[in-house]
Amino acid sequence: MSEVNDKSVEKEESMLLQKQMIADHFKALSKAKENNKKVVYTFVPGNLNELIWALDMLPVHPEINALQSAMRKKSGGYILEAEKAGHSEDVCTYVKCDIGMMRRGNVGPTGDPLPEPDLLLLSYTGCFTFMKWFELLKEEYNCPVVMLHVPYQAEGKVTPQMRDYVVKQLKEVVIPKMEEISGNKLDLDRLGTFLESSGRAENDLVAVWESAKNKPSPIDAYFGGVYYIGPIFSAFRGLPEAEIYYQTLRREVEERVRLGLGPVTPDGVMKQEKYRLVVEGPPNWTSFREFWKMFYDEGAVVVGSTYTKVGGYYSEGFRHSGKYPLESLAEYCLGCYTNHNLSDRVGILEKYIKDYDADGFVINSIKSCNSFSAGQLMMLRELENRTGRAGGFIESDLVDPRYFSAANIKNRLESYFQMVEAKRGGRRAPESTL
Amino acid sequence: MSVKQIIDECERLFNDLDFSYVKEWKKRTGKKAVGFMPVYVPREVIHAAGMLPVGIMGGGADLEIIKGDAYFQSYICHIPRSTIELGVSGKLNVLDGMLFPAICDVIRNLSGMWQMLFKDKYVKYLDLPQNFDKTIGGEFYKFEMRTLAEDLAHLGGEPVTADHLNRSIQLYNDNRRAIADLYKLRAEQPHLVMTSEAYLLLRAGIVMDVEEHTQLVRRYLHDVTKEKRHKMDNIRVVVSGAFCEQPPLALIKGLEQSGCYIVEDDWVLGARYIEGDVQLAADPYESLAQAYLFHAVANASKYEDQHEKGAFLVDQVRRLKAEGVIFCAPSFCDPALLERPMLADALTREKIPYTSFNYSENTGQFSVFKEQTGTFADSIKLWGHS
Ligand code: SF4
Ligand code: SF4
Numbered sequence: 102m103s104e105v106n107d108k109s110v111e112k113e114e115s116m117l118l119q120k121q122m123i124a125d126h127f128k129a130l131s132k133a134k135e136n137n138k139k140v141v142y143t144f145v146p147g148n149l150n151e152l153i154w155a156l157d158m159l160p161v162h163p164e165i166n167a168l169q170s171a172m173r174k175k176s177g178g179y180i181l182e183a184e185k186a187g188h189s190e191d192v193c194t195y196v197k198c199d200i201g202m203m204r205r206g207n208v209g210p211t212g213d214p215l216p217e218p219d220l221l222l223l224s225y226t227g228c229f230t231f232m233k234w235f236e237l238l239k240e241e242y243n244c245p246v247v248m249l250h251v252p253y254q255a256e257g258k259v260t261p262q263m264r265d266y267v268v269k270q271l272k273e274v275v276i277p278k279m280e281e282i283s284g285n286k287l288d289l290d291r292l293g294t295f296l297e298s299s300g301r302a303e304n305d306l307v308a309v310w311e312s313a314k315n316k317p318s319p320i321d322a323y324f325g326g327v328y329y330i331g332p333i334f335s336a337f338r339g340l341p342e343a344e345i346y347y348q349t350l351r352r353e354v355e356e357r358v359r360l361g362l363g364p365v366t367p368d369g370v371m372k373q374e375k376y377r378l379v380v381e382g383p384p385n386w387t388s389f390r391e392f393w394k395m396f397y398d399e400g401a402v403v404v405g406s407t408y409t410k411v412g413g414y415y416s417e418g419f420r421h422s423g424k425y426p427l428e429s430l431a432e433y434c435l436g437c438y439t440n441h442n443l444s445d446r447v448g449i450l451e452k453y454i455k456d457y458d459a460d461g462f463v464i465n466s467i468k469s470c471n472s473f474s475a476g477q478l479m480m481l482r483e484l485e486n487r488t489g490r491a492g493g494f495i496e497s498d499l500v501d502p503r504y505f506s507a508a509n510i511k512n513r514l515e516s517y518f519q520m521v522e523a524k525r526g527g528r529r530a531p532e533s534t535l
Numbered sequence: 536m537s538v539k540q541i542i543d544e545c546e547r548l549f550n551d552l553d554f555s556y557v558k559e560w561k562k563r564t565g566k567k568a569v570g571f572m573p574v575y576v577p578r579e580v581i582h583a584a585g586m587l588p589v590g591i592m593g594g595g596a597d598l599e600i601i602k603g604d605a606y607f608q609s610y611i612c613h614i615p616r617s618t619i620e621l622g623v624s625g626k627l628n629v630l631d632g633m634l635f636p637a638i639c640d641v642i643r644n645l646s647g648m649w650q651m652l653f654k655d656k657y658v659k660y661l662d663l664p665q666n667f668d669k670t671i672g673g674e675f676y677k678f679e680m681r682t683l684a685e686d687l688a689h690l691g692g693e694p695v696t697a698d699h700l701n702r703s704i705q706l707y708n709d710n711r712r713a714i715a716d717l718y719k720l721r722a723e724q725p726h727l728v729m730t731s732e733a734y735l736l737l738r739a740g741i742v743m744d745v746e747e748h749t750q751l752v753r754r755y756l757h758d759v760t761k762e763k764r765h766k767m768d769n770i771r772v773v774v775s776g777a778f779c780e781q782p783p784l785a786l787i788k789g790l791e792q793s794g795c796y797i798v799e800d801d802w803v804l805g806a807r808y809i810e811g812d813v814q815l816a817a818d819p820y821e822s823l824a825q826a827y828l829f830h831a832v833a834n835a836s837k838y839e840d841q842h843e844k845g846a847f848l849v850d851q852v853r854r855l856k857a858e859g860v861i862f863c864a865p866s867f868c869d870p871a872l873l874e875r876p877m878l879a880d881a882l883t884r885e886k887i888p889y890t891s892f893n894y895s896e897n898t899g900q901f902s903v904f905k906e907q908t909g910t911f912a913d914s915i916k917l918w919g920h921s
Contacts, residue, residue, distance in 0.1 A: 186876070187875070187876040187879060188872075188873075188876055189872040189873075189875065189893070191610070191866055191867045191868070191869075191872055191893070192869050192872045192873050193869060193873075196873065223838075225665060225838075228640060229638075229639045229640045229643070229836075229869065229870065230640070230869050230873065232665070232838055233835070233869065233870065233873035233874065234873075236838075236839065236844060236873075236874075236877060237873065237876070237877060239844075240844065240877055240880065246840075248665055248666065248838055248840060250664060250665035250666050250672070250838075252662045252675070253637065253643060253660060253662055255643075255646060255647075255659070255660030255662065256660075262675065262678045263675075266664075266666075266671065266672075266674075266675040269670075269671045269674075270666055270671055273668070273670075273671060274666065274668070274671070442646070442647040442650065442660075443644055443647025443648060443650070443651065444647055444650055444651055446647075447651075466608055468608075468610045471611065471639065471640040471641050471644075471869055472640040472644075474608060474610075474611065475607065475611055475615065475640055475641045475643075475644040475645070476606075476644040476645070476647060476648050477608075478605065478606050478607065478608065479606055479648050479651065479652075483651060496608065
């Protein structure tokens with residue numbers, strides 16, 4: 102049964118804007134060498150986008166290439182390519198997808214070949230595998246690497262020593278290396294301008310997330326959310342384009358709230374919000390639409406998600422700021438979601454469940470990703486205990502199609518929704534119908 | 536004590552998942568014990584606080600996992616589930632605290648699970664720097680160590696003064712030398728120092744008092760030279776990838792029986808993490824930091840900013856006249872398995888043969904591995920390559 106109405110989906114202005122931004126960026130990347138632009142490969146969590154722009158370099162994010170490859174059904178072949186070259190079946194498939202893609206000509210999502218990196222900026226935030234990934238790329242490209250080690254928030258806080266350690270690395274290692282490679286000198290005021298712009302875009306993004314407190318929620322904060330984070334988690338944080346995108350998105354979402362509309366799905370606008378959920382963990386990209394459909398067909402809307410905080414956690418008030426540029430970058434890196442300890446992660450989910458009045462939560466445990474997945478079974482129990490809400494646990498992979506079992510996930514979700522119903526036990530009727 | 540008695544005693548410690556040695560030590564001294572996970576922690580700081588550092592290397596081959604599997608998905612390595620099993624079954628109650636060094640995301644997240652599961656215990660995630668500049672990573676690491684020392688004092692340990700710490704460094708230097716001698720003798724006369732014995736000696740060292748252990752190793756070294764052991768027609772190999780979750784003892788023995796003399800390895804790596812002595816100094820934290828920054832062995836959990844990947848392994852092979860490498864890593868171990876292709880490439884460039892397999896600490900079937908390494912050994916013997 103479909104819980105969405107059947108009118109065809111019109112592309113909203115924000116979607117068109119994003120599409121154009123991505124196309125322009127990949128165009129710029131394909132011309133990077135002829136325009137003498139230096140290219141920096143870097144990771145989404147803890148990315149130093151503003152710094153990259155302030156030094157007139159161009160960023161590439163390998164995770165985004167990997168997920169785009171998966172959505173275009175190419176990741177399976179890339180992964181096999183890497184496994185043929187000696188990579189283990191057991192390790193993170195993002196890495197293998199990237200290596201396979203590179204070995205097959207490094208063609209980006211728009212069909213243009215990606216330029217080779219002039220620098221690998223190893224922002225080592227929240228994931229150990231990042232280090233191995235760039236060590237591997239260093240071998241492949243034979244190019245310089247600069248490491249930014251971001252300490253883990255093991256005690257649930259950022260100490261001055263942690264912040265100073267990151268700032269010192271920025272000042273004495275990262276920035277000098279980037280200046281050397283780019284041939285440009287960093288202008289702190291210019292960096293500040295980018296950072297201020299980031300802060301404004303972040304304000305709008307947070308307003309979009311918080312709109313999910315409405316009933317019905319005008320957004321799906323996970324399946325729709327991964328589109329909303331596109332610009333700010335990738336190349337555009339700090340740029341005027343990102344500001345315009347988030348202003349537009351916010352306006353659209355506010356309009357949906359005014360009209361009492363639910364989220365837009367690939368099959369149209371959801372007409373009935375039956376379940377409000379919080380989701381922990383990254384999505385599956387190889388069967389993204391099929392996966393999403395399993396939720397919206399049941400009338401399930403995700404009102405809060407943690408995956409959309411891996412590239413920046415803004416829920417507690419942090420915003421980039423030009424007033425203290427390097428400290429602000431350090432705090433940003435330290436605050437990314439997977440850099441929080443497990444207890445804090447449970448706390449974040451608990452808060453989402455309460456603040457967004459969710460019926461329960463689902464953990465999508467990703468085979469590839471130890472950073473997210475190790476400990477999630479305990480998070481499940483802890484969260485059920487703390488909130489009394491139903492927890493669901495499903496397993497898939499990010500970009501390896503071999504680990505997406507649609508029937509299995511669907512079964513589990515069906516049982517899960519029954520459990521939510523049972524827990525509700527008539528506690529409350531569906532809050533709103535359109 | 537004969538060699539056999541020494542090794543039997545080590546094996547008893549190795550098999551004792553009730554940690555009776557630690558219990559007795561605590562009773563005898565009235566002091567506390569702090570556990571640590573692989574790979575490396577500065578045990579000197581724990582020792583200087585008057586506590587016993589106890590290495591927890593998982594539950595081994597025989598521990599029945601009753602509750603641990605409910606905490607981890609099937610695609611996560613085995614050591615965290617057996618460690619949780621030890622914890623929730625009360626076997627680690629003897630420990631007053633637990634340290635989780637920064638090695639991978641599994642151990643990192645296990646630290647958070649420990650915080651939630653054992654709220655009355657001291658738990659610290661020890662963030663080891665990946666920046667190797669004295670004034671940056673070094674300062675950060677010194678702060679981490681000082682925090683650890685303060686925490687331990689708070690936990691009921693002794694204040695870690697410079698004198699105490701220097702004395703502990705001295706004792707661990709003695710221990711490092713004894714272990715280095717053990718490895719040297721094994722490399723020179725591998726028929727004499729069996730790897731299974733060297734391994735058990737190392738395992739004993741992560742549980743025992745450091746002075747006692749140094750004496751034990753020294754006694755072994757003295758006595759083993761008197762043993763009559765026959766030389767075999769084995770090939771000389773380096774084992775790489777087993778730095779965290781440990782292979783079962785039977786697997787180690789199986790490698791030897793398949794025709795390989797293991798002349799270098801990376802299991803129980805924490806005991807040999809620092810090469811050479813740590814300097815005694817007015818600021819011993821500085822010495823420990825420098826040892827970590829500049830004299831640590833290359834391994835998958837540490838960022839390589841200076842040398843080419845694999846140079847360390849190639850150097851080991853050349854220096855010890857090894858004829859090949861056995862990559863032997865735990866299943867689902869991202870650090871070891873992502874490192875492996877880079878190391879393998881380095882070996883290929885140098886025309887050094889290798890073979891690879893994955894294990895789990897509770898692997899029960901060894902015939903496949905034995906056959907594989909046996910074939911590897913035969914091919915090297917016959918043709919000089921695999
Ligand atoms: S382990 Fe997880 S966070 Fe790390 S690179 Fe892989 S998917 Fe990303
Ligand atoms: S075996 Fe590997 S993945 Fe598992 S805890 Fe140890 S280092 Fe981490």
